[in-house]
Amino acid sequence: MLKLRIALLIFLVTVTPALxxxxxxxxxxxxxxxxxxxxxxxxxxxxxxxxxxEERLQIKLAAASQGGGFFLKTDFFHDVIVRTTEMDVREAYIDYSAGPLDLRIGRQIITWGVGDLLFINDIFPKDYAAFFSGRPLEYLKIGSDAVKVNLFSDLISAEWAVIPFFQSDHLPSSNRFFLFDPFSGVSGTQRMTEEPRAEFENTELALRLFRNLFGLDAAVYA
Incomplete structure (x- = not known):
């Protein structure tokens, strides 16, 4: 799988400039x-x-043409502690713009709100294990495989996110962190994590309506 991802990255780097x-x-x-x-x-x-x-190499490739664009951010890293080498596609999406409409499809980091480390309306996945272990702050956010639509107008603007595939938060593990375990009496073989299946009925929908009022940003979330 890693070789396939590397081959795809090389293909994008060589072909994208021509298009x-x-x-x-x-x-x-x-x-x-x-x-x-x-x-x-x-x-x-x-x-x-x-x-x-860890040692980490990040590559960011961006391409733009009239009415559209492409962005890829991927990391190659070697984890010294567990002695593994992996590739992480953090973002990979295409953009399309037409008048007041912006469309983005693919893996993207969605952020709602401007507060640092205060996530009231930003309910999109986070990597708290990376944050508490000391990685740079950008690794706190995890990309979602989603479709995001922005519609702008003078009266009110809207941002709509459709996320068909569930992505959970990455939480610190007791393998590396000292953690309080409220279920210490339950053995590891008896613990189960159940995630939603990849079905249409489990698609997550998020909507943000926003506009500027008297120099202040006002928004409603659903």
Whole structure:
């Protein structure tokens, strides 16, 4: 699967410039490390002194033409603690614009609200394990495979998100974190996590109506 994703990325990087009017390619190399300041450790291979140890390469490819565009953000990373190398497609979507209508289809990070670390209306998936282990703040947000429609007008504007595939939050694990377990008497083999099946009836819908009133942003969410 990793080889297939790499091949797809190479294809997009080589073919996209020939199809778009404007193309940009950016990225960075980064090392992230976080260690405990106490001598306490957890059992298991992930419970040592380090909460986080990884080397990461991020590539961002953006292409735009009249009325549309494409964006890809993907990470290649090596987790030193569990000794694995993986690829994470963080965002991959196409854009289309026509007059007051904007359409975005694909994996995208949806954010509603402007508060830092205060998520009142932003109910889209988060990676709290990445946040508490010390990764950069951008890794707190997880991309959703969704369709997002924006409709703008002078009276009121609307943003509608359709998410057919459920994406849960990533929570810290007791493999690396000291956590209080309210179900400590229940063995791991007896615990089950049930997620919604990929069916039309389980599609998530979110709507935001907004406009500027007297210099302030006002919005209603549903």
């Amino acid at each position: 778009a009017e404007e193309v940009s390619l950016h990225g960075f190399v980064q090392g992230n490390y976080a260690a405990r300041i106490t001598a306490e450790e957890l059992p298991g291979p992930e419970g040592g002194d380090f909460l986080l140890g």
